[in-house]
Amino acid sequence: MKTVKLLFLADVCGEAALSALCRALPDLRRETKANLVIVNAENCADDNGAHPALCEALFDAGADVLTGGNHTLKKPEMRDWLDDHPRALRPINLTHPTGGEGSVIVESGGLRVLVANFLGQAFLSGTDNPFEAADRLLEKACGDYDVAVCDFHAEASAEKGAFARDFDGRFSVVVGTHTHVPTADLQILPHSTGFVTDLGMCGARESVLGVRIEESIRRFRTGEPLRYRPAAGEVVLMGALFDVAEDGRCLSAERIETVC
Numbered sequence: 001m002k003t004v005k006l007l008f009l010a011d012v013c014g015e016a017a018l019s020a021l022c023r024a025l026p027d028l029r030r031e032t033k034a035n036l037v038i039v040n041a042e043n044c045a046d047d048n049g050a051h052p053a054l055c056e057a058l059f060d061a062g063a064d065v066l067t068g069g070n071h072t073l074k075k076p077e078m079r080d081w082l083d084d085h086p087r088a089l090r091p092i093n094l095t096h097p098t099g100g101e102g103s104v105i106v107e108s109g110g111l112r113v114l115v116a117n118f119l120g121q122a123f124l125s126g127t128d129n130p131f132e133a134a135d136r137l138l139e140k141a142c143g144d145y146d147v148a149v150c151d152f153h154a155e156a157s158a159e160k161g162a163f164a165r166d167f168d169g170r171f172s173v174v175v176g177t178h179t180h181v182p183t184a185d186l187q188i189l190p191h192s193t194g195f196v197t198d199l200g201m202c203g204a205r206e207s208v209l210g211v212r213i214e215e216s217i218r219r220f221r222t223g224e225p226l227r228y229r230p231a232a233g234e235v236v237l238m239g240a241l242f243d244v245a246e247d248g249r250c251l252s253a254e255r256i257e258t259v260c
């Protein structure tokens with residue numbers, strides 16, 4: 001039976017973290033024997049959002065697919081760039097998307113892998129119902145893929161958990177992103193979907209969710225509308241590795257965390 005090893009890496013928080021990830025990715029890829037590397041790149045620019053040159057650096061370092069979130073289309077230059085780079089995704093269920101696609105099918109390990117990106121509705125705006133969007137996608141792509149996986153970018157743990165349970169057995173892997181805090185619930189659900197509520201982040205270890213500690217404290221203490229900036233220092237790379245069989249069952253799930 002064919003299997004594919006998928007390495008998901010969590011939200012990249014700023015350009016120093018992106019550089020650290022790019023340096024580490026070739027070794028990480030070799031050590032994990034990953035066939036397919038999927039990175040959430042929505043926060044990889046220092047000034048919030050993503051930038052084409054930074055996303056290209058991730059592809060050059062060995063990422064196969066980039067996923068996004070609520071910040072992906074913040075910079076206007078991302079719009080045309082996403083249209084030209086189908087392996088870089090933005091959430092499929094944006095109410096008013098201004099560029100790009102929310103899913104792609106890639107060949108990996110001899111299998112056709114559908115990678116999709118959704119955005120939660122709880123505490124976030126500008127999204128249509130992700131459950132219905134996923135129903136439509138899987139119906140439309142039926143027969144075109146062997147394995148389907150997704151990044152569910154969302155604030156609320158309950159929404160991520162409900163989505164994973166609803167799609168248990170239909171997606172082989174559901175990973176949550178966005179909160180930058182890794183959850184301890186990596187598991188294989190009853191109908192063989194690999195799931196974790198949140199992967200965590202690729203960002204500065206000494207930080208609050210990847211941003212400068214003192215600025216985060218000041219914002220919460222004073223209510224000043226400060227713009228968050230990425231913290232400096234040692235970078236921790238967080239993610240998860242999944243083995244998926246050609247029949248769609250997730251066979252194993254392993255947490256990845258490395259400091260660089």
Ligand SMILES: [Fe+2]
Nearest residue numbers: 069070071178
């Ligand atoms: Fe986000």
